[in-house]
Amino acid sequence: MKKGKIAYRFETPFYPGNILYVNLIKNYSCVNNCRFCGRPRNKKEIGKPNIYEKKANSFLYLSKSPSEKLVIEKIKEEIKKNDKEIAFIGLGEPLIYLDKVGRIIKKLKKKYPKIKTRIDTNGATREINENPLxxxxxxxxxGLDEIRISVNAINEKEYNKLCRPKFKDAFNNLTKFVKKCNKNGINTCVSFILNFRQGGIKSRPKKDYVKFALSLGIRKKNIILRNYLNVRQPKNENRNCKRI
Ligand code: SF4
Structure with a gap:
């Protein structure tokens, strides 16, 4: 099987080209099992087109998570003079590797002090669930500058139904995590998926999500609302939770 990319870019006219994305996720791993997720879930699906890899024009499957040294090497190889941001995303959950991501960010901030660092996460990993603060x-x-947390629901019942988290109390701790990131001075964004109506899920109007995000202390400009479009329809461009 060909090797997946560790540092990659999005090749669409809709997203700024000056962001370098980092993937360090083994086996597309995640701690949630969101109903709307388009990541490959089994070996048969690996290598088949999925919307995120298609948009990134990059194959992202890694049979093991790369070492800190290798990630930094790949970033050095790919970084361009006009890059403004390095974002840890990949396909799956990057904060499964919390300590490694933290160490890499620390090094990056020393080497490229002017470049913003960002993580996109579901905020539901084991460490977050144990101690969000x-x-x-x-x-x-x-030295993390920005975090984008997929919240996707306004209460535990709806979250559990939609995102099927691995850990008990995930929603409660996820919302604590949102508040703690915000209070600790990380630019904190939250995201919600709109118009997903499968498996008995009732989509809420936008205003419900906005109200909930504001109640968590998030600024209006940091609320990300994403429209779900069914992957089986030809126009689908948005089945994955990643914002780029
Ligand atoms: S949508 Fe994101 S959080 Fe949900 S299962 Fe997929 S990768 Fe994990």
Missing amino acids: KVAKKLKVA
């Missing part, structure tokens, strides 16, 4: 502080100390 500790994780938020760790990321702040590492």
Whole structure:
């Protein structure tokens, strides 16, 4: 099987070209199992077109998570003079590798102090679930500038139905994590998926999500609302939770 990319870019006219994306996720791993997720879930699906890899024009399957050294090497190889941001995303959940991501960010901030660092996460990993404040502080100390957290629901019942988290109390701790990141001075964005209506899910109007995000202390400009379009329809461009 060909090797997946560690540093990649999006090749569409809709997204700024001056962001370098980082993938360090083994096996497209995640701690959630969101109903709307388009990542490959089994070996048969690996290598088949999925919307995220298609948009990134990059194959992202990694049979093991790369070392800190290798990630930094790949970033050095790919970084361009006019890059403004390095974003940890990939296909799956990057904060499964919290300590490694923190160490890499620390090094990047020393080497490229003017480049913004960002993580897109579901905010539902084991460490976050155990101690949201500790994780938020760790990321702040590492030098993280921005975090985008997929919240996707306004209460636990709806979250569990839609995102099927691995850990108990995930929603409660996820919302604590949002607040802690925000309070600790990380630019914190939250995202919600709109118009997803499968498996008995009732989509809420935008205003419900906006109200909920504001109640968490998030600024209006940091609320990301994403429209779900069915992947089986030819116009689908948005089945994955990643914002780029
Ligand atoms: S949508 Fe994101 S959080 Fe949900 S299962 Fe997929 S990768 Fe994980």
